Amino acid sequence: MSKKRLGYVLGALLAVSFAGAAQGGIDMKDPNVSHHDRESIRKGAEHFAQYCMGCHSVEYLRYDRVAEDTGMGEEWIEDKLIFDDDIEHHEQMISPMDPEDGENWFGIEPPDLSMTTRVHGEDWVYTFLHAYFKDEDAAVGFDNWIQEGTSMPHVLAHLQGTPKPVHDDDGNLVDIEVSGDGEMSRREYEAMTAELTAFLAYAAEPIRADRERMGIWVILFLLVMTTVFYLLYKEYWRELKKQ
Template identity: 35%
Template sequence: MKKSIVGRLALVFSLSLMLPLSVMAAGGNVHLDKANNDLTDQASLQRGAKTFMSYCSGCHSTQYQRYQRVATDLGIPDDLMKENLILDPNAKIGDLMTNSIPEKDAAKWFGAPPPDLTLVARVRGVDWLYTYLRSFYADPTRPFGVNNIIFPSVGMPHVLEGLQGIPEPVYTIKTVDGKEHKTVTSTRVDKMGELTPQEYDQTVRDLVNFLEYSGDPVKLERHALGWWVMAFLVFFTIIVVLLKKEYWRDVH
């Protein structure tokens, strides 16, 4: 009886771990482009932080970070952080990176309060974010005039439209049971914004790079420490094997 209960608990625990993956995979028939971001590229992280503060922080927060920690990790002097990246004149360098938009007003304007983005890269994945920010297209039927290929009926405006331009949908038509079904599979930009397509892709990659850093600021340190741990375990194993041979030498 006890083994049966333990087995059921183990099954429930396993399913609970698999559930987030299955939810993220839902609707996963859309191809995700590779972000190919690099957490060791400090210049990219700095550009990503600037893009986030300029275009995203008005609605979204990263409230589990502090300005001071970001400045230190990204190699940004405190005075430059205050002048260029802290947009709230009342905020201090040691404050959490919250936004000033009232939650009730945000819920009224967008249908729901914009989520905190500290952990969004860990939840969604960097490839999903990279593809999402490059998949908006003009849709006059939507409240903000845009839709998204991998997030249909999205309630967010295309805040980077000034940089990218106005993406137009490219449709694929399939015939099913004698009826034509039109699906948006890609976009094209006829009227470019401030950046070329290549420059826009790099800007999005920098932003995704910063969001991945935000979700796990010590990732590089943890990976570096992991190699030392593995080396210690290998060395310790060798010592244990030699000790075992020494202790059992007289027994045989």
């Protein structure tokens, strides 16, 4: 391929990736989630139980599985994940909210979030939690830049502080400014929402970390076997040539 054509192709690829990065005018933010970071997943599970499970389930996960995968024990489940004595450790992480109530209160049943990072991507989920802005006309007091007209209240507003919309001269939303009246600093809020995203990414594929670890062993095994077969092959030929 000539240099000029290569330039066109690269240019086109860049344009496509930028178009993908900006959705609904907002810049997508990257939470830098690692599937091996058990500490982040553990903290994310704790935030999830505290702030999200009132409405959302992650029905493919069981409490004891999360504890096992994050290196935690029974006590941790009791302290941080389960707030109801009737729930057993092997049960699925199901919200106590009656789906019908959810629909009546929010106009839509809060969706199960097991697959949400698969459906939207990790960047989307993280950005969603940074895309709320104050809107007096919205039923829930806030609108969301990435999911306009969202039915989900800004449940982390007391931690983040009030996010105020910034408009240009034509009235288009161009930025969100957070006033420092929340319980968390900007950095703390970023860390917390990244941990929540890490937990949801783990929920979408709990065996991913295991699979990647296994992958390394499989490749090593194949390398060893290839060497053994190669040596065998040479040995056979030497014998054959002798005859």
